[in-house]
Amino acid sequence: MGAMPPTSESTRVQYRIRPLEPADLEHLWTMEWDPLPRQISTFYLLCTIAHPEFCSVAIDGQHKIVGVLLATPSQNGQWIYLNHLRIEPHLRGQGVGGAMVRHLESQCRAAGIGRIWLLTSSDVEPFYLPLGYARDDSFMPPVTRRLMKEHRAAALILSKEL
Numbered sequence: 001m002g003a004m005p006p007t008s009e010s011t012r013v014q015y016r017i018r019p020l021e022p023a024d025l026e027h028l029w030t031m032e033w034d035p036l037p038r039q040i041s042t043f044y045l046l047c048t049i050a051h052p053e054f055c056s057v058a059i060d061g062q063h064k065i066v067g068v069l070l071a072t073p074s075q076n077g078q079w080i081y082l083n084h085l086r087i088e089p090h091l092r093g094q095g096v097g098g099a100m101v102r103h104l105e106s107q108c109r110a111a112g113i114g115r116i117w118l119l120t121s122s123d124v125e126p127f128y129l130p131l132g133y134a135r136d137d138s139f140m141p142p143v144t145r146r147l148m149k150e151h152r153a154a155a156l157i158l159s160k161e162l
């Protein structure tokens with residue numbers, strides 16, 4: 001897939017969002033993943049290698065990666081899991097993260113995917129609420145819901161119907 005047209009929504013920062021490319025995996029391997037623990041990052045990297053089609057990066061004017069969004073579609077094509085979103089600290093609060101989420105939503109709509117879901121913390125929840133995400137795990141089969149609650153007790157499940 002070719003580079004996408006500029007999607008910068010802010011006059012304060014110049015960036016564009018493009019699909020993840022194989023060469024970007026090196027960056028994913030070496031970047032900071034906080035607040036995720038390293039063992040989860042390894043798992044998400046494997047998901048990314050298997051399903052890179054909904055993953056994207058934001059790059060600045062010097063072609064440096066300043067944002068990463070990793071997402072994995074479900075096997076039935078009905079929903080997508082937003083694995084990780086990370087904007088470089090010096091660019092936070094300037095609209096890049098929100099633009100990357102909206103970019104994923106556009107991709108999902110075009111692919112007929114009806115829902116995005118993610119795990120987050122109460123600290124980051126206020127970032128997702130204005131984007132239309134809410135605490136809603138009702139789309140999950142009961143057994144999945146139970147397992148998620150048991151194993152990720154501290155994490156919030158947010159989702160948005162597209």
Ligand SMILES: CC(C)(COP(=O)(O)OP(=O)(O)OC[C@H]1O[C@@H](n2cnc3c(N)ncnc32)[C@H](O)[C@@H]1OP(=O)(O)O)[C@@H](O)C(=O)NCCC(=O)NCCS
Pocket residue numbers: 034035084085086087088091092093094095096097098099118119120121123124125126127
């Ligand atoms: C969360 C994160 C991706 C947001 O990206 P960003 O580019 O800073 O977000 P945006 O500039 O598009 O939006 C920021 C808005 O969300 C709000 N917000 C609320 N809580 C926030 C939080 N914990 N972190 C970031 N933004 C938050 C900001 O106040 C801002 O609102 P405003 O536009 O009304 O001023 C970024 O801060 C980040 O990479 N954090 C570290 C990794 C992380 O926690 N990722 C989320 C994992 S689920």
